Amino acid sequence: MDSITVDRRGQVTTITLNRPQAMNSITPDMHHALQAAFDGFAADPEQRICVVTGAGEKAFCAGSDLKAMAAGEARPYPDSGYAGLIARFDLAKPVIAAVNGLALGGGFELALACDIIIAAETASFGLPEPLVGTVALGGGLHRLQRQIGLKQAMGLALSSRRISAAEAYRLGLVNELVAPGELAAAVERWCADILKGAPLAIEASKQTMLKSLDEPSLAAALQAQARYPAFAAQATSEDKLEGAKAFAEKRPPVWKGH
Known part of the structure; x- marks a missing residue:
């Protein structure tokens, strides 16, 4: 679909919401296009990182296309939920x-579902759904309180207040804040740093952190981690041995991903 583009360069897949004339708002059909794009990324063993961004300079994503909703266009969400990502709990990559502008409503929820947020200084964030008579049902109400605490999350959700990128950074929602012209370079730098690590070790790190949130205590999480699939796969991988050998031999490791 023209409403999104998918670009694979090296080991990085970039999915771009491509409706700049509509603030990259998401139509019912786009949810399924995004589902297919994320499915393709998840299934491709050569692709290690996915970058999600919006076309143009004004918006990352302004959420659901309300004009489409008002016109009665509707489809059930795909298997992985809103934008094909918010309920994709088995993706370890x-x-x-890369938030280049407005990230509102479902667009904010899409960003919250990502592991890292890099934002331009001109970006802004918010959950304005109550202003149009709806509720943020794309995971935002749940992820926001887990990521910044109940009181701050409640304030944003109940007030529908839009916050600047600087405020989002202060709250801990944004990993790095950059000038608009430096966003692409910052994303490349983050990708390069991640790609230095062994693929299975990166996946095990992400999965272990997320799954441990479901454990009742730190002690329980430490006991359970060996049962997490990505953690177990990394523990017996060739790359784990390669990492130790490369360190001992004072050379860069050559990762095989198994």
């Missing part, structure tokens, strides 16, 4: 949101 890293996903980076």
